Amino acid sequence: MTPPELPPFYYLHNFHQVLHWVQHASADLLEPEHVHCGRGFLLASQPAQALLVRLLMRKGPVFRIDKLRYAEIEDLNAAVQELAACGLIETDPELDLDTVFAVHTVPELRRLFSDLPAAGRKADYQEKISQTHGDQARPFLEWCIDISLQAPMLRLSPEVMHWAQRLQLLFFGNHYQDWSEFVLSDLGLYRYETVVLDQASRAFRHGEDVRLYETLSELRDAQDEANPDHWVQRLAAVQAVETDSDWLQRRKAKTLFQLGQQAERQQWWPLAEQAYTQTTWPGARYRQLRVLERQENHQGAWPLFCQAWLEPENESETQKLLRMLPRMRRKLAVEAPPSVSPSTPASPTQRSDLILFDDGKRVEAQVLAHWDSPLAPVFYVENALFPALLGLLSWDAIFAPLPGAFFHPYQACPADWGNPDFVSRRQGLFDQALSVLDGADYKTVIWQRWQEKRGIQCPLLIWPALDETLIEQALQCIPAQHLQLVFKRILQDWRDNRSGLPDLVRFMPAQQSYELIEVKGPGDRLQDNQRRWLSYFAQHAIPARVCYVTRPELV
Template sequence: MPRVLPDPPDPFYYLANFERALGWLDARCADLFDAAGQRLVQGFGTLPRASRALFVRMLMRKGPQFRASKLDYAEIGCPRAAAAPLIEAGWLDGAPVLEFDALAALVTRAELQALAARLMADADFETANHAAGFDPLRALNLRTATRAALLNALDATAPSARGWDAWFPASPDTVVDFTAAPLCERLRLMFFGNLRQDWSEFVLADLGVYRYEPVPLDGASRAFQQRADIDAYLALRDCREAFDLAPEDQRADALAAALDTLDALAAHTRANAWLHARHDRVRHAVGQAAERLGDAVLAMRAYRECGHPESRYRRVRVLEQLGRRDDACALAQAIAAAPANEEEAQRAARTLGRLTRKRAQAQPAQTAQPTPTHRQIELTLPAAHTHLRVEEAARRALASADAPVFYVENTLITGLFGLLCWPALFAPLPGAFFHPFQRGPADLHAADFVTRRGALFDACLAELETGRYRATIEQRFADKYGTQSPFVAWAALDEALLTLALDCLPAAHLRLWFERLLREPAANRSGLPDLVRFWPRERRYELIEVKGPGDRLQDNQRRWLAYCAAHDMPVTVLQARWETHETHETAGTTEAAETTETGTATP
């Protein structure tokens, strides 16, 4: 039987998607439009279809300048004819003035050669360059010069900005400037609530590349509640870019200016929780940049008014840099007494040990007890496997027919959690979902993320007590497979692994892991051990963190290991080393001979 191919897609699919987005924005966010936005939304549909299609084609390409010859689309036809209504509407400039940098992005090497030859033949240009005392073009062999060499020489000698016709008088081509780009960026921000996503989300969703959980969205489900929120977001974006891109010798001034901008925005952003969290992230980044510059005073100014989870501890370090040892110690003690999270507690305890020289005296009472330990073993890996990652080499060395081993770092436990707690994670709460293309709730990093969903999470975890959890997870795996989630990495899960995990991981241990994830859902998604080994006949398991030569445990890994050890979960740190000539001569032929238990180690 001949294969039946699907009908060709609508050649204007991209236009339909953009118009769908405009309609969505008009229905939900009309009060947020400025005059330019209102004019676009209301007037776009009155243009000829070819013009609207050209508008979206340019919107989805890197610009904003385009050569007409490069806007050749069969469904649009003549690009100049399609561009005319856009020029009349003011969304396209049909004769932009081009600086040399903008021109350079549009032309070929051959065109650069022709431009250089014409400039050298121009009497006025020749006179001007001789008067300036240099003529870098004359030093080039135009026939063999590379594109980079041509660009450098032309950049040093090219005349002032001018239109395409003045740069290339004999060219039949023309250049247009998509002047609506900033306006469209604003609309994109209004739709997605961020500038990471773009209009291609529609296409990827339509093609089934990405699937998103459908969450009910009412009129209040939008990222911005007032026009000033959009302005504040863009100001934060510009602020971050300004100091990130500032030359090294201007970086300190750029950081100080950024803090002035952030101070001015602070009062407004406090009224919007997720926008203020973004404000704090930018402010924390200023503090980190100031520390790298060695400007402790500027760093302290940044951290002092910052609500970022790491800023309070950074103030301790900056106080040390300023020589205020007593103040640093007092703040570290305050953090240790009431830490915001486990990471802050861990850092404060370590700092107190250094500041007071007597760790036991400085540690708070709850950490004075001996830290739970985990098993530690050594494993010699075959030299033939040095082309593999150490985790994969260890997995192969440990696996057997009766005890399969899987690489699951940060995917298995979090995946099971995500599947069981799906209804809580995708609950349509205010401020959580803004548009149909969200991978997860926007307030995942918020301090009240779990408390707002407390009853929903309790209901999900209650299934671990009744035994219903297994059927729920298996059914949700089938129903939701491939749907985007901040906790489920579908590529790392399959039915075989899921079955083994549900067979061998006790419900009590699942609850303990899930409870720790709920303490800090965003932070505790990482740091979990690399491997899991199952013994299906015995319905038991072991978590294994693999460390290669010279590799050390990270803080988040230490916290997970300590937690598992404290609750008597089977967890092991495997220190791997590669087989050498000497070890090959002395090692036994069995895995038991290659694996040596070295006792316990404090995480």
């Protein structure tokens, strides 16, 4: 199917949509300079507006005018001059050496600077020019005195850059989504669930929320510092953030965890320990234990280990603690672990071994072809099937318009999707969805959702990996009790348990039964999350096996 052709100014229409949305819903969160930029933009002609939006969608803020080509903007120079007159861009800006080299190719640089050798790398050229010309910012004419070689430049004003960033933040509720979301929607490639939005859905309640969000983003995204003193300042700045916003508190906790990871990579053990101690983000306690181990502080780690052993935050932590326990006992000469140990079912998982020639295909495809038959069809599903069925069954819970979950019409998932409390905030709605499995209507509910929501963005559904036959076979062959067991485990640890599920599913429609198959090729081993799932399947008599593939020995 050929995607629809976009109108010439589609991107300008989308930008106007964002601008109108923000002015209607969050005008009080715009600074005076943002209002000034918006007013100047709206007073400009359509070609000038179009050029500005085009530039905002590109990597800038400096551009060579001779490299700008837009068929819908007939008089580019007139649009440039109009934007300059409005103060939205600057023509002939001062450029530092980094920018000069960034906007020119190597052959162009050789023509601009006659003293460069005929062969060399761009980095070497820049070092030479820095030594001979310096790197202080200056108009381009002072970098290149040959007027015939000059390329007119423009630069987006800092106020315009910050205005566009603020619009993006207030509309999307984050800094990582951009205007491409509109394009994918315009092309019909992405469709989004319709969620009723009101004033309570705003990402930011007041200007202080915006300031704190931007502060946390800057502190998180700063480059890794080689100087630990700078890192200490960043950590102190994050710790100083105080807010009564739940989602900003979660963002603060995650930022502290990320700072701990940065310090750990630098092997600044005391600093990493300090960061992990200050946050409740999942995984921080275990990382703190590992940092204490790295410092050979096993005595100090033991009380924290015992606390985690008695009350593990999830199965993943339990698994890691079991690996750590022998090391701790060996270092501390502890005779026995704490009296209460984590539950570790040791039921055996069925095993199969296949000897298959290497035909260049993935080993999962080989096993699928080996076992697939009309009476027992096999599908490659990995982490697609069970999460999809859960998503269809609990669609209303996932897309519930809770405060701080949905901010705009182009969200593929709630804003708190990756947060530890995603399920707990919607526990009643998920419980209600799973209760449908107690009756006979669950197949109808799932099938109707499949028909109604097909193609709509949902984080639990990988649409290209699903088809009607797979859904029909799953509903026919997988008992409701098994669905409920799998769904409950996913919901128990929303972040970890959506992955690690077996590669293949084999259906036996005549017997209304099925089997899950994890495939391991030569030299491949089970991952931790796969081991946890297989243990759970064995504990609850859910049919699953591991198929190990080896290659025949050539004589």
